[in-house]
Amino acid sequence: MQKDNIYIKNLISVIIPVYNSAKTIRETLNSVIKQTYDNIEVIIIDDCSTDETVKIILDFAKIDTRINLFSLDYNSGAAVARNYGINKAKGQYLAFIDSDDLWLKDKLQKQIDTDYPFVYTAIKMINDNNEIIKDKLSVPLKVSYNYLLRNTIIVTSSVLINRNIIGDFNMPLRRSGQDYATWLLLLRRTKYAYGIDEALVLYRKGKNSLSSNKLKSINQVYEIQTKNESISKIKAFFNTLCFCMYAFKKHYLK
Numbered sequence: 001m002q003k004d005n006i007y008i009k010n011l012i013s014v015i016i017p018v019y020n021s022a023k024t025i026r027e028t029l030n031s032v033i034k035q036t037y038d039n040i041e042v043i044i045i046d047d048c049s050t051d052e053t054v055k056i057i058l059d060f061a062k063i064d065t066r067i068n069l070f071s072l073d074y075n076s077g078a079a080v081a082r083n084y085g086i087n088k089a090k091g092q093y094l095a096f097i098d099s100d101d102l103w104l105k106d107k108l109q110k111q112i113d114t115d116y117p118f119v120y121t122a123i124k125m126i127n128d129n130n131e132i133i134k135d136k137l138s139v140p141l142k143v144s145y146n147y148l149l150r151n152t153i154i155v156t157s158s159v160l161i162n163r164n165i166i167g168d169f170n171m172p173l174r175r176s177g178q179d180y181a182t183w184l185l186l187l188r189r190t191k192y193a194y195g196i197d198e199a200l201v202l203y204r205k206g207k208n209s210l211s212s213n214k215l216k217s218i219n220q221v222y223e224i225q226t227k228n229e230s231i232s233k234i235k236a237f238f239n240t241l242c243f244c245m246y247a248f249k250k251h252y253l254k
Contacts, residue, residue: 006090007163012040012108013089014097017081021099022052024204027130029060031102033067037109040095043088045081046071079178083170094161096179100204101157102126107200108160116194117165118186121158123201133205139195145187149225150242154183154193158201166190172228177220181228218244 014032018025032042044057046069054069061067070088072081086094093112097103111119125134139153148154156179166189172181187193221243225236 007092008090009092010039010112011091012037012093012095012112012160013085013091014040014042014095015082015085015089016042016044016097016099017047017078017085018044018049018053018057018099019047019075019081020049020051020053022049022056024100025053025056026060027102028097028099029057029067031105032097033060033064034105035103035108036106037112040066040108041089041091042067043085044069045085047077047081048072048075077175079171079173079175082178083173086170092162092164094163096159097157097201098204102202102204103157104200104202107158110196110198110200111160114194114196117162117190118193119160119196120154120193121196121200122198123155123158123203124199125205126202127205130202132202136199138197141197142192142194143187144192145184148180148183148187148193149229149231149239150246152180152221152243152247153195154180155201155203157203159183161186172224174220174224177217177224180221181224184224184229217247 016028044067046054054071057067057069061069070084072084082096095108107121111121120139122136122139124132124136127133143151143153166186169182169185171178172185174181183193218240222236222240225231225239226233231239
């Protein structure tokens, strides 16, 4: 359902869930607030951090009024945190970034210039020391729902959504895999997601990242397809095999 009458035109709402992100949140926030496209609001949702995360964010908020911090009462996971942010967002556009990833300075400008309703970008992978461990992972210029069933191409920190076209939405309430489930949900509303084949995101592949548990990720793909998308078990199994082959290539092959 579209609710364009309540969105602020051309404003990008940047959603950042955080949990014990003190080691990386400074760099992440700097990459957001230094974007060449500056008509943004930054919505940060703290999921009950116990380190210095909140203090660091509050220090940023003192010098940049675009930053808004909200705190959950209970540790609830990324889906709940992102949905909280989505429901607080005032912008026509939604962008997501994880608390350890980085944006190149013209990421948002290049995306909004495309005028596509659902747009993502290529990425480079970095480690915990900000060293590039995998150069640009090219992306196709557009992907469909059926393509995404077999491929792991869309990275959350690269996405920009135009809610005036896509409409309002919330992420499925899953502890993990909610981003993939969301892109499938949105591709049932619009024909394609469009790619910019330029590495505008530095995606951190840390030792403790959620995506590091590959067996769990594989199970999530199958579960999302059978439960969220009501796809038959045989077809979902075949899709998951294809998904695994691409994921292996993306993460491990040079």
